[in-house]
Amino acid sequence: MAARDEEAEAWSEEAARWLWEGAVPLQVHLHDADVTALPPPPPLLILGPRLGYLPLLVSRIRAHFSSTLPPGIDTVWFEYKGLPLKWYIPIGVLFDLLCADPERPWNLTVHFRGYPGEVLSPCEGEDSVKWSYNNSLKEAAFIITGNSKNVMNMSQADQVAMWESVMKGDLDGYMNVSTRLKLGPFEEDCVVRTSSAERQQGSDEPESPGSSKPWSLFDYMSAVFKKTLSI
């Protein structure tokens, strides 16, 4: 059991490194309506970190298109094939969900006007992303430990360091802070709760590893992957 735990931890860290160092090549086109000078500017080629967020790229995108933007206040949003993109979802997740056949580079359109407020919740740049990130962290802490105290009690220095590490894609910096939050790696007593899994043991549910032993996240994910891959 100890060797398996070590193996799980090693996989965990390697997987984390791949994610943190990964990026999606983006080709950002300026929406036609926002082009005020001809010829229209060429699209911007930029790397979107998998664990990063689109609003965090706006300053570089704005700089690239600055000569052709209309005057006035910008309300920046991104769209893929007509679908407004949810800014609080990491770039890697958006790409994996929306591009079944990976497009390289991924062609996105940026808008500086006409924010679709009835469809997208408002975003005021980096602060909104930071707030959303911290909120998600609190929620994750609540699910794992039953309360958000460890996140709410983070020192100012830790909060700043954590956000900086997310913005820079610095896994070591992140782990420095996150390990002290004691959110993982998942221990044996962390039970996976889902909406319908609690009540139904239908044919879709993976077999339980032991009689009354609660599942670790690792057990659950292994079982689900094995089932999907028919191993």
Place this chain on the structure above:
Amino acid sequence: MAPSLWDGTLSIDDFNASAKALMTKWREIDVEDSLPDWTWKPCCTMGVASQVEGFLALEGVFHTGAGSQTEDNNNLSDEGTVEHDTWVQSSSDSVHVYDFHIAYSFSYKVPLLYFQGHQAGGQLLTIDEIKKDLPAHSLNVLSESKWTFITREEHPHLSRPWFTLHPCGTSDWMKLLLGKSGEKDLCLQYLSTWLSVVGQAVGLKIPLKLHCNS
């Protein structure tokens, strides 16, 4: 579930049971004319309604403004021309229609309140416009309580941004309010107790009779 050990949360099954109890009680008591009935909206995946997941909806709550705006001629008398169509506001403009939804949060294991308001013409109200509709008492609750603040988040079932009261702290104050109840009462009373608190923050008048034991 021993009441003294209760942590202030409830399971999805208890939420559903409490929702049914709330809907029944609401229909039974003599609610103000301006308040419609709560309905249950099951969640749909791929066109199939779920047996378990859903949310409560109270829709079409009318709020009339403090008085319709009147023509303001003071600034125009010097100019000599009065443009009636830009200054007159019809009384229908001050009627706002609100929708309230109660959904279950799997993360926090508590109910979540989502709400939004429309003008008579259908345009969504901003948070400032909503706050203007709130009685002073509600504004106090919102500003003074560390547990109630409004954010704009995606509705879990409708995929659009709605206003919501942040759920953190809910289990703490629910434990304070219901911690001494008997086990059976706890589950069924949960939502009406919870609603009596959050309703205050959003100006939703909850009839006192909802809390009387029949």
